[in-house]
Structure formats: structure tokens, C-alpha cells
Amino acid sequence: xxxxxxxxxxxxxxxxxxxxxxxxxxxxxxxxxxxxxxxxxxxxxxxxxxxxxxxxxxxxxxxxxxxxxxxxxxxxxxxxxxxxxxxxxxxxxxxxxxxxxxxxxxxxxxxxxxxxxxxxxxxxxxxxxxxxxxxxxxxxxxxxxxxxxxxxxxxxxxxxxxxxxxxxxxxxxxxxxxxxxxxxxxxxxxxxxxxxxxxxxxxxxxxxxxxxxxxxxxxxxxxxxxxxxxxxxxxxxxxxxxxxxxxxxxxxxxxxxxxxxx
Numbered sequence: 001x002x003x004x005x006x007x008x009x010x011x012x013x014x015x016x017x018x019x020x021x022x023x024x025x026x027x028x029x030x031x032x033x034x035x036x037x038x039x040x041x042x043x044x045x046x047x048x049x050x051x052x053x054x055x056x057x058x059x060x061x062x063x064x065x066x067x068x069x070x071x072x073x074x075x076x077x078x079x080x081x082x083x084x085x086x087x088x089x090x091x092x093x094x095x096x097x098x099x100x101x102x103x104x105x106x107x108x109x110x111x112x113x114x115x116x117x118x119x120x121x122x123x124x125x126x127x128x129x130x131x132x133x134x135x136x137x138x139x140x141x142x143x144x145x146x147x148x149x150x151x152x153x154x155x156x157x158x159x160x161x162x163x164x165x166x167x168x169x170x171x172x173x174x175x176x177x178x179x180x181x182x183x184x185x186x187x188x189x190x191x192x193x194x195x196x197x198x199x200x201x202x203x204x205x206x207x208x209x210x211x212x213x214x215x216x217x218x219x220x221x222x223x224x225x226x227x228x229x230x231x232x233x234x235x236x237x238x239x240x241x242x243x244x245x246x247x248x249x250x251x252x253x254x255x256x257x258x259x260x261x262x
Contacts, residue, residue, distance in 0.1 A: 001042065005175040009182055010068075012037040018060065020046040022067035023127055023138040030129055030136070033069050036182065040174065041065040044140075062144045062157070064170060068181065071134025072189050079132050081193030086112050086126035087204050087236045088188060089137045092180035093122045094207050097141075099176050100168075101161045107209030110229070110238045110256045114141075115209060118258065119156040139177070143168055196234060205232050210256050215240065219254035226259070 007013045011034040019025055019041045026039045043060040070085055090112025097114055098106045104116045114122035122141040129135065142150065142157035144165045150157065158173070159165035184200065191198035205211055210229045217225050217240055227242040227249070237250040 001170065003040065003171045003174055005171050006038070006178050009175060009178045010036045010038045013040065014038070015040045015042075017041070018043040018045070019065075020044060021138075022065045023125060023136050026067040026069055026136050027127060027129060030069055030071070030134070035069065035071045035134070036185075037069040038178065039067045062149060063140055063142050064174060065138070065140050066174065066177065067136050067138045068178070069134060069136055070185060071129070074133070076189045077193045079128075081188075081195075082128065082135050084188060084193070084195050084200070084204075084236050085135050085185070086124055086137060087232075088184040088200065089124050089126070089139060089181055090114060091204050091207050092184055093124065093139055093141065093177055095180045096173070096176035097121060097158070100158055100173070104161060106207075108204075108207050109258060110208055110210040110251075111236070116156050116161055118209075119154055120152070121156050121158070121161075137181075141173065141177070143170070143173065195236065201232055201234070201236075204236070208232070208238075210238060210258065214259040214261065216257040216259060217249075217251045217254050218257065219251060223254075225249055225251075229256075 001015050003013055003015065021044055022039045022041050044065045090108045093114045094106050094108050101116060107115050109115055112124040113120055122139060125138045126135050144159045145157040147160060158168055187198050188200060195201040211231060213229060215229045225240060225242045227240045229238055230241050231239045233239055233250055237252045239248045239250055242249050
């Protein structure tokens with residue numbers, strides 16, 4: 001499969017029809033790859049989600065698995081700022097999806113699940129390189145699945161939202177995502193990894209559907225809190241005002257559930 005448009009945006013783009021995990025493959029090859037190298041697969045058999053034991057599975061040819069190596073120079077970014085990179089990827093994917101579904105409500109559930117009217121269309125998993133020099137950002141996007149082919153009921157695909165899967169071009173979808181990601185990444189690097197000074201924190205927060213609503217945060221160690229999502233701190237953690245508490249609680253890792261009641 002060719003990606004003539006997408007290939008122009010990055011330093012290297014490789015495509016495989018099927019693999020176990022694009023993240024695993026790109027991490028293994030990272031020593032021989034430049035910043036903004038991309039690996040795309042039409043199908044992966046061992047795709048992983050952010051939670052331990054959770055897999056991302058899709059029928060062959062129905063989706064794209066995309067992994068991007070982000071490895072800025074040591075002078076440009078400190079590894080302490082890498083936590084923003086998956087958040088920027090979530091924003092990039094939300095903006096890309098919004099180019100195909102302009103009338104839909106496209107948002108991000110913190111940290112980086114992309115939703116269309118509260119139904120998941122894309123998920124993102126970032127993994128730190130062993131030498132701490134950068135990260136690999138893995139993204140999966142549902143493209144041609146029917147509702148019966150999706151792994152969970154509360155999910156959707158571009159084909160479902162558009163109603164015409166034959167009109168979908170993998171290259172146009174990929175170039176939309178990579179174009180947004182490259183632009184956000186360039187701004188972040190140019191600012192020295194300062195998401196506040198660059199305005200990127202505000203842009204991520206504006207698209208984050210977990211802010212300004214009631215949420216439940218389920219964290220490691222079976223810890224849970226319920227309250228209102230109120231913003232993001234300087235490191236990208238979501239800030240929650242817990243029920244009955246005055247102080248804000250910063251969540252750095254965990255699953256966020258959007259609650260329907262106020």
C-alpha cells in the first residue's frame with residue numbers, strides 16, 4: 001500500500017500489511033531511525049491499550065495502526081516534558097478526525113482516547129524508548145468497521161459516521177493525522193517543551209471532553225475518585241475537584257470515566 005501524501009510529511013514511512021505490534025517493531029528499530037519516522041500496519045495481532053492486559057483488535061483491512069518515533073535532540077527537549085507528547089497526539093488525531101466528520105462532536109477523553117459523540121474512534125499508547133531519548137506514539141483508528149465488528153458497543157468508525165466507507169482513503173486519513181501531529185510537535189520542540197508558553201496546554205484542554213464535566217478517575221492500586229474535571233496542570237495531569245473536597249487532585253495515570261449525571 002502506498003502513502004504518497006503522508007510520506008512527504010515525515011523522514012521515513014514504512015508500511016506492513018500485518019504485524020504483531022507497530023510500537024514493538026518501531027522501538028526495536030529505533031536505533032536506526034530518525035526523528036519523525038513512521039511505521040504503519042493494516043492489521044496488528046498484538047496491539048496493546050494503555051491498561052495492562054487490554055488489547056486493541058480490529059478485522060484485517062478495517063483500520064490503521066500507526067506508530068511515530070518522536071526523538072528530539074537532547075538540547076531541544078528534556079525527557080521530563082515527554083508526558084505532553086501523547087496528549088498532543090490525541091489532539092492531533094481529534095483534529096484529523098474532525099476533518100472527515102466536521103458536524104460531529106469530536107473530543108478527547110483524557111489522556112488521549114478520541115471520541116465522536118462519546119463513542120471511541122481512536123486510542124493512543126505512548127512508550128518510552130529504553131535509552132530515554134524519545135518516545136514511540138502508537139495510534140489506532142477505526143476506519144471501515146461495521147458496528148458488529150467493533151470490540152466494544154461504545155465505539156464507532158469513520159465508515160459508521162460517514163455512511164460511505166468506499167469514500168475513505170487511508171492516505172488522506174494518515175496525512176491528516178501526521179500533518180496535525182508534526183505541526184504540534186514542532187511548536188512544542190520550538191518552545192523547549194513548555195506547553196504553557198506555547199499555548200498548547202490551552203489547546204489540549206479546549207478539546208478535552210473530560211474538563212468541565214463530572215468524571216470518575218480509576219487509578220492504579222484500586223484508587224478511585226469522583227468529581228469535576230477542571231483543567232490540566234503544567235505537566236499535563238488532569239485536575240479533578242473531588243466531591244466534598246476543597247483541594248484539587250492531579251491524576252497522572254489511570255482511566256477516566258465520563259459520568260452522565262451531575
